[in-house]
Amino acid sequence: MRLPDGRIYLDCNATTPLDPVVGQVLSRTQASLFGNPSSPYTEGRAAREALEAARGDVASLVGCRPDEVVFTSSGTEANHLALRSAARSRPGRRRVILSAVEHPSVLGQWDALEALGAVVEEVPVDGRGVLDLESLEGSMGADVACVSVMQAHNETGVLQPLDSVGALCRRWGALFHTDAVQAAGKVPLRWAQALPDYLVVAAHKFYGPKGIAVLAVRSGAPVEPMLAGGGQERGRRASTEAVPLAAAMGTACRLASEGLARWPAVERLRDSLEERLRSAHGARVFGEDAPRLPNTSLVSLPGVDASALVRALDEKGVAVATGSACHSGGSGLPRVLARMGIPERCAGTVLRISLGRGTTAGDSAAFAAALRAALGVGS
Incomplete structure (x- = not known):
């Protein structure tokens, strides 16, 4: 949003x-x-x-x-x-x-x-x-x-x-x-x-x-x-x-x-964004085969320093997180992923993207462009 x-x-x-x-x-x-x-x-x-x-x-x-x-x-x-x-x-x-x-x-x-x-x-x-x-x-x-x-x-x-x-x-x-x-x-x-x-x-x-x-x-x-x-x-x-x-x-x-009727449209945006992250950046989406909230993506970007990426995106006017604000900071594997059996090599590569009820396709496209720029990837 x-x-x-x-x-x-x-x-x-x-x-x-x-x-x-x-x-x-x-x-x-x-x-x-x-x-x-x-x-x-x-x-x-x-x-x-x-x-x-x-x-x-x-x-x-x-x-x-x-x-x-x-x-x-x-x-x-x-x-x-x-x-x-x-x-x-x-x-x-x-x-x-x-x-x-x-x-x-x-x-x-x-x-x-x-x-x-x-x-x-x-x-x-x-x-x-x-x-x-x-x-x-x-x-x-x-x-x-x-x-x-x-x-x-x-x-x-x-x-x-x-x-x-x-x-x-x-x-x-x-x-x-x-x-x-x-x-x-x-x-x-x-x-x-x-x-x-x-x-x-x-x-x-x-x-x-x-x-x-x-x-x-x-x-x-x-x-x-x-x-x-x-x-x-x-x-x-x-x-x-x-x-x-x-x-x-x-x-x-x-x-x-x-406003509950608005969330299926947000879910479609979320799914489209996840597909873009998979195809462009090789992202792994956690929990993708389970019922999920319509707005939430927890992804791993292989080889990417997620903390540095969050700072770079912030400078480009985009706010995302490496995980929950209620968990202690650091680059370790989030507890939920450890309990899901996700390997430790994913530590430090995880982003949480959570859309709002007012998030638009334009916002999603702008995020994708900022992400490409932050990662030094061509359009």
């Missing part, structure tokens, strides 16, 4: 620019809705009304009930709240199962979950990056407290078989958590089909503001607050709610729901 300054931004899985309509809502509510939504007088009631309207908009995108929506400050916080609630609340169930390719905000809880008494285990993925369902089925048992499997991977874009995971969890009575941060706004969420107990979305991934996210908690699923001191969010998260951010997120959710 092309930014107002003319730069081409192709790192939309890292974050997205604020939609102008969302920005207007944010500015307006910051100026007018300063009241505390827990206060009983006019200003408080106005803030509460806006907060609950936003809650309804988020619920519509997720597919849940408004009272199942818990506002948090980030996807990371929401993931922590879900997994720690699940681990603490299931006496006699000590095992927590994570897919091998979860986001760092999930995998990074490993030690903390063990400190709570959990036994944390990892389930592998296949060479496409898709969860090994047979391995998961073999790992299930009456002592499993929770299973965590993301809907879409933030680097490969690979979609996981959530419906099958949910069925296994229900069979064994285990809680089911899914990090849907990267999926929200690009593909339909699986709340009604996979029946997760916890589902996480973050506004800044679909043209909303940073600093606001949601944990959807299915009715009856346990929540043990990490923040104490107030009854906000129905006692599930203490802290005065950020009404302007919530209102902006609600607007972003409405726009995301309305």
